[in-house]
Amino acid sequence: MKTFFKIVILLFLFLCTFSQNVFAEDVYKVTSFNYDTSNSFILLTVPDTIPEPVLESVKFVKMENPTRAYFDINSSILTVPKQDWSFTSNGLKQVIVSQNSTNPNIVRTVMYFDDDYDLSKIHFYRIKNNIFIQLKDTTITNDYFQNTYRDDHASSSDFYEYLTMTAPEESPTDIANEIHEAFASKNTSKKELKLNTKYYIDKITAKQNAVLLNGFGAITIEKPMILTNPSRIVYDIPNTLVRGDIRNTEYSIGTNETVKIGQFSVNKARIVITTEDVKKYIPVISSDNQSLLIANYDKINSFNLFSNVSNMLSYSHEKIDAQTNSMTLAFTSPIVHGINRENDQLTVYLYNVENYNEADFQAAFKDTPFAAASISLIPKIGLKLTMPLEQNSLVNTFLGADGKALKIIIKTPKKQQPAIAVQPITPTVTTPKPEGKGIKKVVIDAGHGGSDYGAIRDNINEKDITLDVARQVRDLLVKKGYVVQMTRDSDEYVSLQDRVAISENFKPDIFVSIHVNSSTGTEASGIETHYYHQESIFLAQTLHASLVSAIDTKNRGLFKSKFYVINHTTVPAILMEIGFISNSQERAELNGSARKKATAKAIVEGVENYFDQIK
Ligand SMILES: [Zn+2]
Incomplete structure (x- = not known):
C-alpha cells in the first residue's frame, strides 16, 4: 500500500458556459473529468469564463465515518454521466462526481479515503483558473506543469498499476462502458477495469x-x-x-x-x-x-490558432541533474505552441507570441547547455525557438496549468567511457560510428538453442522458431548490404554471457534478439518488444511498429525489461517476442513459413526505417 502512496490522482473538470439562461442565474456545464496517476493532488481546470464569485464559492468540506471529503460547484450541471471511480491502493478509495440530489443546481465531488487516512493532510487551493486539492505534503505553486510532448514512449505496462474503475451496468454513453465495449469481453457486464x-x-x-x-x-x-x-x-x-x-x-x-x-x-x-x-x-x-x-x-494559418496575443516575460534555466536541464519561459497570456522534434534539433513555434527580449534571453542561457538556443520572430507565424540536440537526447515539454509558461526538459544520454582519445565536448558533438561509408553492422540473436529449448508446446520448440526467423532476417539484411553477426547459426547452446561477448567484439550499430513468448494460459497472444537502456527506445519503437503493422496479431506494446542480453550490450539493443507459443493458433502460425517470412521481412523493414531516421 505504502509504495503507491505517492500516487494519487489528478482530476480535470472542464466547465464551460451554458449558452442559454435556462435558470435565473448563469449555469455552467461540467462536461468532463479526467485524472492522472502521477501527481499528489487533484486539479480542476476551469476556463476564464467562469466568474470569480462562482469559483470563490467552492468550499472544501472534510467529514468522518466514513472518512471523506467533498466540494460543490454551484450553478452547474453535469452533462456527462455520473462518475464513480474506485481505487485500491493509495489511501483514496473512491471518487464520485454527480449532480447533487437535493439541490440540482450543484455538482458535487465526493472523495472517500481509508479510515485511517489523515484528512488534515488535504488542502484546497485556488490558483488562477485552477482548483487544486492537495492530497499529500507537496508544495503547490503557480508553476504546476503538464507534459505536452515526450520523446520516450509510454509502455503499455505502465497501465495496470494503480487505478481501477467499475463500469455501471446501464448508461451506454458512459466512458467506462465504452472502454468495456472496446476492450473487455462482451458479456462481462460489471468487470473491474484498471484504467x-x-x-x-x-x-x-x-x-x-x-x-x-x-x-x-x-x-x-x-x-x-x-x-x-x-x-x-x-x-x-x-x-x-x-x-x-x-x-x-x-x-x-x-x-x-x-x-x-x-x-x-x-x-x-x-x-x-x-x-x-x-x-x-x-x-x-x-x-x-x-x-x-x-x-x-x-x-x-497561425491566426486561426489563437484569439489573444502574448509576450515573453521571463527566461530561466535549471540544472536538474548531471544529464538533465530545463528551460522555462513565461508569457503574459496563454500560449499556443507547436513542436518539431528532429534528430539533432528541437524547434518550438510559439504562434501567438509577439515580443521577447533578445538580450535577456541570451543572458539567461549564456553559460548553460541551452547557450546555442536561438530565438527569432517570424512574420505571420510568431516566435520560433530553435535548439540543437545531442543525438539520443530525450526531450519533454510541459505547459503551465494556466497556459502561460513553457518548460522544456532535455536529458542527454550518459557518455560512454571513451576508449582512446577524448574529443572536446561541445553541445553538438556526436559519437562517430565505428566504420565509415554508411555500412551498418547488426547483431541478430536467435533466442535459446541446443540443450536450452526455450518454451515448448506440442513438440514445437522456441529455439527452432527463433533460429529460422533469425536466419531469414540475416539473409535479407545481407542482401541489403548490412554486415550481420549471428550469436548462433545452428542448434547449439550459447550462454547469455557469450552472446554479449560476441556482440561486444563485433561492435555493431544495433543488437536484435528474437524470442517467442509463452504463458501458462492459452489465451495470450501478440507481439512485445523489450528494451532496457534509454538509448534503445527508438530502436524498439521502430522495429515494433514495423512488426505489428505487418503481422495480424495483438500489439502488446513496448516494455522496459532487464533481460541480460539487452542490459549488458552497449549499443542500442532490443528483444522481440514475436508471438505466443502457448496460444494454439499463434503456435501454428509461428511454426508455419508464412508468418516466419513476414516476421523476418518486417524486422528488416524496421531496421531500414531505424537507420533512415537516425541519419
Ligand atoms: Zn525466449
Whole structure:
C-alpha cells in the first residue's frame, strides 16, 4: 500500500458556459473529468469564463465515518454521466462526481479515503483558473506543469498499476462502458477495469493539410514514428481513450493525404497521417492543453490558432541533474505552441507570441547547455525557438496549468567511457560510428538453442522458431548490404554471457534478439518488444511498429525489461517476442513459413526505417 502512496490522482473538470439562461442565474456545464496517476493532488481546470464569485464559492468540506471529503460547484450541471471511480491502493478509495440530489443546481465531488487516512493532510487551493486539492505534503505553486510532448514512449505496462474503475451496468454513453465495449469481453457486464486515462478524444476534424482533435483532459503526445510503404507519420497519445464511433475512419486532408485515428492499445490512441510530406507534420497544442492540431507547418494559418496575443516575460534555466536541464519561459497570456522534434534539433513555434527580449534571453542561457538556443520572430507565424540536440537526447515539454509558461526538459544520454582519445565536448558533438561509408553492422540473436529449448508446446520448440526467423532476417539484411553477426547459426547452446561477448567484439550499430513468448494460459497472444537502456527506445519503437503493422496479431506494446542480453550490450539493443507459443493458433502460425517470412521481412523493414531516421 505504502509504495503507491505517492500516487494519487489528478482530476480535470472542464466547465464551460451554458449558452442559454435556462435558470435565473448563469449555469455552467461540467462536461468532463479526467485524472492522472502521477501527481499528489487533484486539479480542476476551469476556463476564464467562469466568474470569480462562482469559483470563490467552492468550499472544501472534510467529514468522518466514513472518512471523506467533498466540494460543490454551484450553478452547474453535469452533462456527462455520473462518475464513480474506485481505487485500491493509495489511501483514496473512491471518487464520485454527480449532480447533487437535493439541490440540482450543484455538482458535487465526493472523495472517500481509508479510515485511517489523515484528512488534515488535504488542502484546497485556488490558483488562477485552477482548483487544486492537495492530497499529500507537496508544495503547490503557480508553476504546476503538464507534459505536452515526450520523446520516450509510454509502455503499455505502465497501465495496470494503480487505478481501477467499475463500469455501471446501464448508461451506454458512459466512458467506462465504452472502454468495456472496446476492450473487455462482451458479456462481462460489471468487470473491474484498471484504467489510467487522462485524455479523452471526443472529436476529430479533418482540415486541409491538418487534423484537429478536440477532447478533454490533458494531452501528452509522443515522438512521432515515420514509416514507409506507404509514407506515413504516426503519433501516439498515451493514457488516452478515443470515442468509439470516431475510430478507424479515414479522412482526406489533401491530395493523396489521409488521416485516421484508432485506439492502438487499451490506453493509447494512435493517429496515422499518410503523406509524402512526413517531415512537415508537427503537433500544435492549445493553451488549455485539451486540443491538438497536427498540421503541415508550411500551411498553418497561425491566426486561426489563437484569439489573444502574448509576450515573453521571463527566461530561466535549471540544472536538474548531471544529464538533465530545463528551460522555462513565461508569457503574459496563454500560449499556443507547436513542436518539431528532429534528430539533432528541437524547434518550438510559439504562434501567438509577439515580443521577447533578445538580450535577456541570451543572458539567461549564456553559460548553460541551452547557450546555442536561438530565438527569432517570424512574420505571420510568431516566435520560433530553435535548439540543437545531442543525438539520443530525450526531450519533454510541459505547459503551465494556466497556459502561460513553457518548460522544456532535455536529458542527454550518459557518455560512454571513451576508449582512446577524448574529443572536446561541445553541445553538438556526436559519437562517430565505428566504420565509415554508411555500412551498418547488426547483431541478430536467435533466442535459446541446443540443450536450452526455450518454451515448448506440442513438440514445437522456441529455439527452432527463433533460429529460422533469425536466419531469414540475416539473409535479407545481407542482401541489403548490412554486415550481420549471428550469436548462433545452428542448434547449439550459447550462454547469455557469450552472446554479449560476441556482440561486444563485433561492435555493431544495433543488437536484435528474437524470442517467442509463452504463458501458462492459452489465451495470450501478440507481439512485445523489450528494451532496457534509454538509448534503445527508438530502436524498439521502430522495429515494433514495423512488426505489428505487418503481422495480424495483438500489439502488446513496448516494455522496459532487464533481460541480460539487452542490459549488458552497449549499443542500442532490443528483444522481440514475436508471438505466443502457448496460444494454439499463434503456435501454428509461428511454426508455419508464412508468418516466419513476414516476421523476418518486417524486422528488416524496421531496421531500414531505424537507420533512415537516425541519419
Ligand atoms: Zn525466449
